[in-house]
Amino acid sequence: MTGAAVPRLHLRGATKTFGGVRALDGADLVVRPGEVHGLLGTNGSGKSTLIKVLSGFHAPDAGRLEMDGRAVPLPMPLGRSEAYGLSFVHQNLGLLAEATVLENLIAGDHERLNSWRIDWRAEAARARELLAEYQLDLAPEQVVADLSPVNRAQLAIVRAADRVREHRSHGDAGVLVLDEPTPFLPQEDVRALFAIMRRLREDGVAIIFVSHDIDEVMEVTDRSTVLRDGKVVGSFETAGTSRAALVEAIVGRAVSTNRRVPALAEAPPIARVSGLSGDILTDISLEVRPGEVLGLTGLIGAGHDEVPMLLAGAGGRCTGTLTLEGRQLDIATLRPADAIAARIAFIPADRPRLGIAPDLTLTENAMLPRLGRGLWLNHAKRRRITTDLLDRFTVKADTADQAASELSGGNQQKLVLGKWLQLRPRLVLLDEPTQGIDVGARQDIYDRLAEVCATGGAVICATSEFEQLEAIAHRVLVFDRGRIKAELAGDDVTKASIAKACYEGAQVHAAE
Amino acid sequence: MRQNDVTYQLERFGLVIVWLGFIALFGAMRPDTFLTWSNFSTIFGSEAVLVIVTLGLIIPLTAGDFDLSIAQVLTLVSMSTAILDARLGLPLYLVLPAALAIGASVGLINGAITLYFRVHSLIVTLGVGTFLHGITLWIGNSQTISGVSPILMEWVIIQRLWGIPIAFYYAMLLALLIWYMLGHTAYGQHLLFTGRGREVGRLTGVAVGRTRLTAFVLSGVMGAVAGILYTGTTGSANPSSGTFLLLPAFAAAFLGATCIRPGRFNPWGSVIAVYFLVTGINGLSVLGFRTFVQDLFYGGALVLAVMVSQLVSGRRERAL
Numbered sequence: 001m002t003g004a005a006v007p008r009l010h011l012r013g014a015t016k017t018f019g020g021v022r023a024l025d026g027a028d029l030v031v032r033p034g035e036v037h038g039l040l041g042t043n044g045s046g047k048s049t050l051i052k053v054l055s056g057f058h059a060p061d062a063g064r065l066e067m068d069g070r071a072v073p074l075p076m077p078l079g080r081s082e083a084y085g086l087s088f089v090h091q092n093l094g095l096l097a098e099a100t101v102l103e104n105l106i107a108g109d110h111e112r113l114n115s116w117r118i119d120w121r122a123e124a125a126r127a128r129e130l131l132a133e134y135q136l137d138l139a140p141e142q143v144v145a146d147l148s149p150v151n152r153a154q155l156a157i158v159r160a161a162d163r164v165r166e167h168r169s170h171g172d173a174g175v176l177v178l179d180e181p182t183p184f185l186p187q188e189d190v191r192a193l194f195a196i197m198r199r200l201r202e203d204g205v206a207i208i209f210v211s212h213d214i215d216e217v218m219e220v221t222d223r224s225t226v227l228r229d230g231k232v233v234g235s236f237e238t239a240g241t242s243r244a245a246l247v248e249a250i251v252g253r254a255v256s257t258n259r260r261v262p263a264l265a266e267a268p269p270i271a272r273v274s275g276l277s278g279d280i281l282t283d284i285s286l287e288v289r290p291g292e293v294l295g296l297t298g299l300i301g302a303g304h305d306e307v308p309m310l311l312a313g314a315g316g317r318c319t320g321t322l323t324l325e326g327r328q329l330d331i332a333t334l335r336p337a338d339a340i341a342a343r344i345a346f347i348p349a350d351r352p353r354l355g356i357a358p359d360l361t362l363t364e365n366a367m368l369p370r371l372g373r374g375l376w377l378n379h380a381k382r383r384r385i386t387t388d389l390l391d392r393f394t395v396k397a398d399t400a401d402q403a404a405s406e407l408s409g410g411n412q413q414k415l416v417l418g419k420w421l422q423l424r425p426r427l428v429l430l431d432e433p434t435q436g437i438d439v440g441a442r443q444d445i446y447d448r449l450a451e452v453c454a455t456g457g458a459v460i461c462a463t464s465e466f467e468q469l470e471a472i473a474h475r476v477l478v479f480d481r482g483r484i485k486a487e488l489a490g491d492d493v494t495k496a497s498i499a500k501a502c503y504e505g506a507q508v509h510a511a512e
Numbered sequence: 513m514r515q516n517d518v519t520y521q522l523e524r525f526g527l528v529i530v531w532l533g534f535i536a537l538f539g540a541m542r543p544d545t546f547l548t549w550s551n552f553s554t555i556f557g558s559e560a561v562l563v564i565v566t567l568g569l570i571i572p573l574t575a576g577d578f579d580l581s582i583a584q585v586l587t588l589v590s591m592s593t594a595i596l597d598a599r600l601g602l603p604l605y606l607v608l609p610a611a612l613a614i615g616a617s618v619g620l621i622n623g624a625i626t627l628y629f630r631v632h633s634l635i636v637t638l639g640v641g642t643f644l645h646g647i648t649l650w651i652g653n654s655q656t657i658s659g660v661s662p663i664l665m666e667w668v669i670i671q672r673l674w675g676i677p678i679a680f681y682y683a684m685l686l687a688l689l690i691w692y693m694l695g696h697t698a699y700g701q702h703l704l705f706t707g708r709g710r711e712v713g714r715l716t717g718v719a720v721g722r723t724r725l726t727a728f729v730l731s732g733v734m735g736a737v738a739g740i741l742y743t744g745t746t747g748s749a750n751p752s753s754g755t756f757l758l759l760p761a762f763a764a765a766f767l768g769a770t771c772i773r774p775g776r777f778n779p780w781g782s783v784i785a786v787y788f789l790v791t792g793i794n795g796l797s798v799l800g801f802r803t804f805v806q807d808l809f810y811g812g813a814l815v816l817a818v819m820v821s822q823l824v825s826g827r828r829e830r831a832l
Contacts, residue, residue: 314714340716354715356709359709360705364701364704368716368718369717371698371701376696
């Protein structure tokens with residue numbers, strides 16, 4: 001499998017467990033010198049854990065790493081990866097927007113720079129040379145905030161590549177890891193990135209290309225490795241592999257079904273959304289019936305996660321109308337207070353910032369939506385209601401007066417759910433409701449949502465966890481670049497078919 | 513559980529205990545000058561102004577905003593009161609509402625600039641405060657203005673109840689009101705969420721902007737009340753009266769947040785912190801230290817207070 005030459009990067013038996021869950025389970029990865037190597041897998045397949053092991057963010061429980069046949073210590077000492085010939089471009093690119101191209105290029109280049117004196121003139125000349133070499137039409141003094149998204153991505157890639165091009169410890173080129181750099185770029189800009197990647201390959205730099213997009217992987221990689229449930233499913237020569245075979249490797253052939261979705265009575269929709277556009281979303285319409293759990297999903301950058309935010313009046317610029325139980329609301333001018341008055345509840349993804357105030361007590365958090373005009377807060381009553389709420393929503397807490405930060409993630413989320421469901425909402429909007437939450441708490445949350453449905457309410461849940469949709473959704477809408485591209489209902493709502501729908505539609509774009 | 517926890521109770525009343533310790537110490541060293549009722553009643557009465565400035569500060573602080581202009585509101589209002597009353601001879605029933613209106617409008621300006629232009633309140637109020645000082649010097653011609661109506665002085669400092677000037681009771685009344693507002697009204701909860709979980713509040717329907725604006729107006733009004741009482745206490749207005757109150761007030765606000773309700777700005781904690789600081793300075797000056805102890809004490813207390821609160825919150829995080 002390693003071929004004739006010594007692999008540039010060889011990871012063996014990498015294992016990482018988070019609270020009993022094996023995120024990475026004996027994964028092997030072989031990257032040859034000067035190849036572009038795709039890394040594929042669904043959310044939760046272990047892709048990002050693997051990358052984080054390489055970058056030193058996670059310490060693996062087991063596993064060994066060799067670069068050019070030399071052992072590299074694991075856990076990788078933080079900030080030392082470049083010295084070992086590994087450099088990373090993450091999705092956020094890691095550029096400082098207010099700084100210039102030059103400042104960004106030299107930022108953190110400890111391996112090369114003298115930290116006591118920077119020769120700006122020499123550095124600018126070097127930067128100009130580097131930019132010219134990769135045919136980037138950028139000047140060192142330009143401010144990054146003024147650059148187009150694709151220029152920023154190019155700059156980040158060139159910067160990272162420059163750090164490992166001449167592997168400083170022993171003269172060989174290193175490995176560049178590109179972690180989903182493309183999802184927010186239009187097609188022609190993606191091509192521009194590919195051109196740089198091919199240039200680097202000619203220079204002998206090996207590239208690990210992490211992507212959701214099979215077409216991109218087919219187009220640019222030499223080989224690819226697929227992960228599923230923390231294990232390596234296989235490594236493929238890209239040219240000799242069909243698209244369908246890759247999709248199957250990613251998705252698997254899961255037959256298990258833990259669906260416990262109650263039957264849905266025939267009824268007119270309780271809520272109808274039409275012409276909704278936002279940052280990514282373009283003119284989408286959807287409806288949801290009483291008692292229904294509607295799942296929204298898609299790959300990164302698909303826009304499904306914008307829907308709950310916008311319908312709750314929490315998002316930025318948008319247009320569209322929402323009709324809830326016959327009442328028409330203009331989404332563009334909707335404020336959170338209006339949404340609450342219309343009996344909409346929104347449980348956001350970013351719990352520590354949007355869901356809960358960690359410094360404040362459980363009572364304060366739980367009672368916030370029930371303050372009204374209160375000129376005399378009855379603390380005993382507030383505490384009693386909260387204690388009752390903690391009990392009903394099985395939140396494990398010592399007292400209603402403790403700070404919310406003292407609870408575990410799962411209990412915090414159950415508290416957020418209780419805070420909203422006590423208002424008896426008719427439409428419950430969720431964004432990644434079970435992020436970082438243990439299995440037990442997950443089930444509790446599903447049960448509470450089922451109660452909403454049993455009383456004739458409706459649930460819209462945006463998530464990238466297909467398993468979760470299989471467990472709870474009556475119907476799933478699959479998004480792609482701001483539009484709905486597929487709808488699955490009834491027995492079609494399985495982890496495998498959702499994943500398939502997510503990955504397959506990408507073909508349409510390649511053809512466009 | 514927290515409520516029965518001895519260490520938690522010690523934390524709540526730690527500052528009170530240290531305060532009593534100070535009194536005992538200074539009392540033992542100078543029983544005939546320090547430990548007299550007249551010394552204490554003077555402290556209680558004359559520092560009522562500082563108490564009110566501190567109480568004014570904790571309202572925007574709870575909402576996560578700083579009001580550095582409050583001391584200059586005090587100076588401007590004090591000067592305006594003196595001019596309107598002593599120079600122009602306007603009756604107090606016109607002068608006092610005008611004074612409060614000045615405070616409220618400064619608060620409105622602070623809030624409007626902070627919110628509309630999304631500038632940090634620290635910078636806005638620093639600038640506005642200096643601007644106000646300029647106005648004070650201008651209208652007062654950089655001079656101290658005396659001859660304020662004796663009625664004002666009568667109802668601020670001369671009238672006494674149980675030997676303590678009536679100004680002290682005004683401060684306690686305001687502390688009571690703010691305690692009620694912060695702890696027992698929906699607005700108090702709005703302030704708290706605006707400061708400690710702004711996005712959570714916004715998504716739950718709290719009008720975050722209006723809450724912050726109101727907080728600025730309230731601190732402006734508190735600054736004005738303090739300005740009126742200052743004029744009443746001294747019977748005059750001088751153009752630098754408030755300048756030396758800003759730092760003590762911040763020190764007291766942060767020190768107060770380490771006791772009674774640790775981790776939150778709270779009015780009773782603020783009151784205790786003011787009198788703790790003032791007792792320390794009074795005691796040291798009775799012992800013969802010169803004026804530099806003021807700066808040492810106030811500056812040191814401010815830094816110590818934020819250090820202690822960091823330590824306390826750090827300990828809570830580690831205890832998870």
